[in-house]
Amino acid sequence: GAGVSQSPSNKVTEKGKDVELRCDPISGHTALYWYRQSLGQGLEFLIYFQGNSAPDKSGLPSDRFSAERTGGSVSTLTIQRTQQEDSAVYLCASSFPRDYRRFFGPGTRLTVL
Amino acid sequence: KQEVTQIPAALSVPEGENLVLNCSFTDSAIYNLQWFRQDPGKGLTSLLLIQSSQREQTSGRLNASLDKSSGRSTLYIAASQPGDSATYLCAVLGGGADGLTFGKGTHLIIQP
Numbered sequence: 001g002a003g004v005s006q007s008p009s010n011k012v013t014e015k016g017k018d019v020e021l022r023c024d025p026i027s028g029h030t031a032l033y034w035y036r037q038s039l040g041q042g043l044e045f046l047i048y049f050q051g052n053s054a055p056d057k058s059g060l061p062s063d064r065f066s067a068e069r070t071g072g073s074v075s076t077l078t079i080q081r082t083q084q085e086d087s088a089v090y091l092c093a094s095s096f097p098r099d100y101r102r103f104f105g106p107g108t109r110l111t112v113l
Numbered sequence: 114k115q116e117v118t119q120i121p122a123a124l125s126v127p128e129g130e131n132l133v134l135n136c137s138f139t140d141s142a143i144y145n146l147q148w149f150r151q152d153p154g155k156g157l158t159s160l161l162l163i164q165s166s167q168r169e170q171t172s173g174r175l176n177a178s179l180d181k182s183s184g185r186s187t188l189y190i191a192a193s194q195p196g197d198s199a200t201y202l203c204a205v206l207g208g209g210a211d212g213l214t215f216g217k218g219t220h221l222i223i224q225p
Contacts, residue, residue, distance in 0.1 A: 045211040091156055104157040
């Protein structure tokens with residue numbers, strides 16, 4: 001597609017529920033990144049994929065967070081048993097190999113009640 | 114650990130003025146530096162990317178400079194317009210898992 005797309009754009013959920021956030025990168029981009037942006041905070045790196053592999057998952061805040069990427073394209077970020085502190089905007093970005101310009105999606109605004 | 118600082122945190126100027134946003138970083142071993150724009154409730158839009166071997170990049174009314182040895186970059190906006198109002202983020206690409214370290218941004222308001 002023309003740009004990185006994310007869905008849903010907004011998600012409101014109850015504490016304890018699981019949520020899935022989706023990212024469709026720009027076609028041909030091998031690298032994909034997930035970030036979290038909390039109110040008034042900078043961007044927090046979560047995880048990075050090169051192809052379908054995630055070389056480093058240490059940015060994930062807890063074991064309730066997981067991510068996968070299939071076919072070198074779409075990625076899903078899953079948050080299990082959501083907590084109120086998970087409320088944030090989750091941003092996805094993609095690029096050609098890591099050293100190139102990154103293009104960001106519009107984000108998913110997650111609100112945990 | 115790389116740290117990126119943006120000054121000022123917020124800036125409000127009348128329309129038509131030229132302005133400079135500053136970004137500094139602590140580790141000069143970077144591959145590139147990228148300036149982004151973020152509108153309220155939206156994602157990030159890439160404005161300019163400067164490779165470590167370059168000194169500046171220009172796009173329209175925007176000019177970004179890079180002085181890697183001193184750990185500084187500036188984003189110059191000429192003839193500012195109300196549509197330039199947004200948060201501007203600076204990010205440097207270095208080592209590490211993701212490699213991209215962001216500043217906290219400068220919140221810019223251009224008064225009509």
